[in-house]
Amino acid sequence: MNILLFGPPGAGKGTQSSTLVEQLQMHHISTGDLFRNAIKNQTALGKEAQGYMDKGELVPDSTVIGMVEETLKEISGSGFILDGFPRTVVQAEALEEMLEERGINLDKAIFLHVPEELLVSRLSGRRVCKGCGAVYHIESHPSKTEGVCDACGSEVVQREDDKGEVIQRRLQAYEESTSPLKEYYTRLGKFVEVDGVGAAEEVFNRLKTTIH
Ligand code: AMP
Numbered sequence: 471m472n473i474l475l476f477g478p479p480g481a482g483k484g485t486q487s488s489t490l491v492e493q494l495q496m497h498h499i500s501t502g503d504l505f506r507n508a509i510k511n512q513t514a515l516g517k518e519a520q521g522y523m524d525k526g527e528l529v530p531d532s533t534v535i536g537m538v539e540e541t542l543k544e545i546s547g548s549g550f551i552l553d554g555f556p557r558t559v560v561q562a563e564a565l566e567e568m569l570e571e572r573g574i575n576l577d578k579a580i581f582l583h584v585p586e587e588l589l590v591s592r593l594s595g596r597r598v599c600k601g602c603g604a605v606y607h608i609e610s611h612p613s614k615t616e617g618v619c620d621a622c623g624s625e626v627v628q629r630e631d632d633k634g635e636v637i638q639r640r641l642q643a644y645e646e647s648t649s650p651l652k653e654y655y656t657r658l659g660k661f662v663e664v665d666g667v668g669a670a671e672e673v674f675n676r677l678k679t680t681i682h
Contacts, residue, residue: 471496471681472574474552476651477582478644479637480589480596481666482673485605486582487553489674494681497550499541501534501557503603526631526639528557528647535564542568552576558647562654579655580680582666582673586641593637597626611670 471494475483484500491498505523508516515537522529538555556562569576584592595608601624606613613620617627631640655661664676 471549471578472552472569472576473549473681474556474576474579474655475582476554476557476579476648477584477666478586478589478648479640480592481582481584482592482670483553483582485670486674486677487551489670490551490677490681493678495548497545497548498553499538499545499550499555500553501529501538501555502553504537504541505529524630524636526636526643528643531558531560531564535561535568538565539568542572549577556651557644559650559654562651566658576660578662578681579651579658579660580677581652581655581661581663583663584666588667589641590637593632593640596632597628600625600627 475487477483484502487498487500490496505516505519509520509523510516515533518533519529528534534555534557538561552565556565565576592607595610597606597608597613598604599606599619599622601619602622604619604621604626605611606626613626617625619626630636652661662680664673664680666673
């Protein structure tokens with residue numbers, strides 16, 4: 471099974487993908503994580519992406535598509551979950567082409583629906599571990615010791631792009647560029663909507679029902 475999880479920032483794509491990957495032994499392709507790693511390692515790709523990410527803008531299509539193409543070459547065997555890619559119709563068309571060349575089919579494009587007011591509180595309260603990437607929330611899921619990861623003991627911080635007006639720009643980029651994917655995947659007969667409101671486990675159970 472090859473699936474795409476998409477939705478606005480804060481919909482829970484990262485959290486849900488990580489659990490799906492763990493439980494169903496799938497490959498996880500998160501373009502946001504790939505960019506954050508490239509920034510950490512100070513590669514040319516990271517330097518290019520950082521300016522866009524810090525402002526809450528999308529990285530140009532050609533850069534993202536090239537990066538995903540490289541990643542897909544490394545994938546074999548079990549299915550994959552695309553998390554955060556595609557984010558534009560141009561990227562979605564490129565993905566269809568890349569998969570077709572490899573004889574792979576994208577089975578479902580799952581849209582996680584969460585109302586905007588909830589997105590803002592999820593994003594502004596989100597904290598992430600600098601070491602292992604574990605995700606916390608200051609109210610709904612705080613780490614046991616403030617600023618310290620329960621899993622690996624590394625520092626837990628707020629992402630630069632989870633601050634103030636950058637959140638608004640990311641939501642705007644989603645509305646303008648990513649929400650047209652709903653129509654795109656409906657036309658391909660792959661669109662499925664899942665309610666993303668509620669505890670992570672509840673949403674996960676809904677997703678599992680959809681996937682099986
Ligand atoms: P995420 O972790 O998925 O929220 O992504 C964080 C940031 O990385 C986004 O706000 C964009 O700046 C950039 N990014 C991630 N995936 C893409 C993509 N498919 N297209 C363009 N920019 C992306």
